Amino acid sequence: MKITLKSSAVWLPEQFEDAAFISKQNGVPVEVVATKLGIVKKCRAPKDIHPSDMAIRAAKSALKGIDPLSIDLIIWTGSEYKDYNVWSAGIFVQRELGLENAWAFDMAARCSTNVVGLKLAKSLMQTNPQIKRALLCGGHKTGDLVNYQDPKARFLNNLSDGGSAMVLERDGEGPEILESSVITDGAFSLDVIIPGGGTKMRTRDGVKAEDTYLQVPDIEGMRVRLEEKTIPNFMKVIKDAAVASMPERPIDYLALLHMKRSAHDMILDHLELKQEQSIYLDQYGHFGAPDQVLSLGLAERRGLLKKGDHVVLASAGIGYTWSAISLKWTEPCFQQSTLDGFEK
Structure with a gap:
């Protein structure tokens, strides 16, 4: 099956x-x-x-x-x-x-x-x-x-x-849909929060406007920990998913979430991928979970995917969760009309 x-x-x-x-x-x-x-x-x-x-x-x-x-x-x-x-x-x-x-x-x-x-x-x-x-x-x-x-x-x-x-x-x-890999690390679980609206700061008790936005209480500590762990964790989930899925074939396309350009390029470099083997979403921003779906749609539209290709979707979510899953590409499956107003 x-x-x-x-x-x-x-x-x-x-x-x-x-x-x-x-x-x-x-x-x-x-x-x-x-x-x-x-x-x-x-x-x-x-x-x-x-x-x-x-x-x-x-x-x-x-x-x-x-x-x-x-x-x-x-x-x-x-x-x-x-x-x-x-x-x-x-x-x-x-x-x-x-x-x-x-x-x-x-x-x-x-x-x-x-x-x-x-x-x-x-x-x-x-x-x-x-x-x-x-x-x-x-x-x-x-x-x-x-x-x-x-x-x-x-x-x-x-x-x-x-x-x-x-x-x-x-x-x-x-x-x-082939194999996947996920890593979570609770050391980051309180690094990005919205203070207001939960049980610790109930809305009914009064919440300041700034406490309704995402905040990073320990930005310096988070930076140090991310610098140590995020690239190795990205490499592990991507490689583990890829090897478990299509060990005989290298990655042909990486659908990656939006992040700062240097981090995006570093991941491609570590995987020995060319720039055209991924799409940087600087015209769209970071939606969250939809990034990989958009990346697949753009890659299909631009002719970057062909039958038999090894495609990997990879992401990271605050908390922190690093994840990747492999696909074996067979045929177009994206509703391209949803991009007509954004891409030629």
């Missing part, structure tokens, strides 16, 4: 913030924002478009030509910063899309949610014969969580808004 990627899509807002706008907000030179932080521009959704809306719009595109009653499972792989607190977005998506034969749940692994979600969905589909098709979808409006005036949180300035969706199928013709 094999689990395959039947269809995928993104939904991206037309609004954006560019390097000039961000520079004006954070006081960092435009050239530094565009080149070092790697943000030429990033997608931002209107105030009346919420994470569930983005997920539903992406899912509608991914489900084009697919019977909604054939979906057996829905996994929300979007942000925990959702329309409402303590809310099951996946079940709402089920209702809005008329997926009456499916059951749904939300999962979270920060920016690794899509990669971990693929691992989880594959396992569920392999062990439960009743699940023949699964929908993974989610929306992110994490651009709302960026405080440009906080220099400690500057590495989060790339956070953007958008949605993604993937339809998995048992024994289909699309790219096969």
Whole structure:
């Protein structure tokens, strides 16, 4: 039995913030924002478009030509910063899309949610014969969580808004989902937080505006620990997933989350990959989990993928979770119409 990627899509807002706008907000030179932080521009959704809306719009595109009653499972792989607190977005998506034969749940692994979600969905589909098709979808409006005036949180300035969706199928013709690898390290678990809104600082007790944004209490300590661990951990999950999946073939394409340019290039260098074997998302920003889906769509659009290619999706989520999963590419599966307003 094999689990395959039947269809995928993104939904991206037309609004954006560019390097000039961000520079004006954070006081960092435009050239530094565009080149070092790697943000030429990033997608931002209107105030009346919420994470569930983005997920539903992406899912509608991914489900084009697919019977909604054939979906057996829905996994929300979007942000925990959702329309409402303590809310099951996946079940709402089920209702809005008329997926009456499916059951749904939300999962979270920060920016690794899509990669971990693929691992989880594959396992569920392999062990439960009743699940023949699964929908993974989610929306992110994490651009709302960026405080440009906080220099400690500057590495989060790339956070953007958008949605993604993937339809998995048992024994289909699309790219096969292969093996995966995940590392978590609790030493980073309190490094990036939103102080307000949880049980430690309840909204009803009064929350200052700055405590509704992502904060980094110990930025220097985090930098030291990340410098020591993040590249080795990226290398381990990528190589472990790749070797377990297609040991006879090197990686042909790496779908990587957005990060500062130097870190992106360092990962490619360590893997001995060329620049054209990955796409740097400096025109889009860092959505979170949708980054890898967007990267696959762009690579397919630009003719970078061919039958038999070894593709690896890799990400890292605050907390910290490093993750990677391999695919064996077979045929196009991305709904390219969702990129028509962004790419020629």
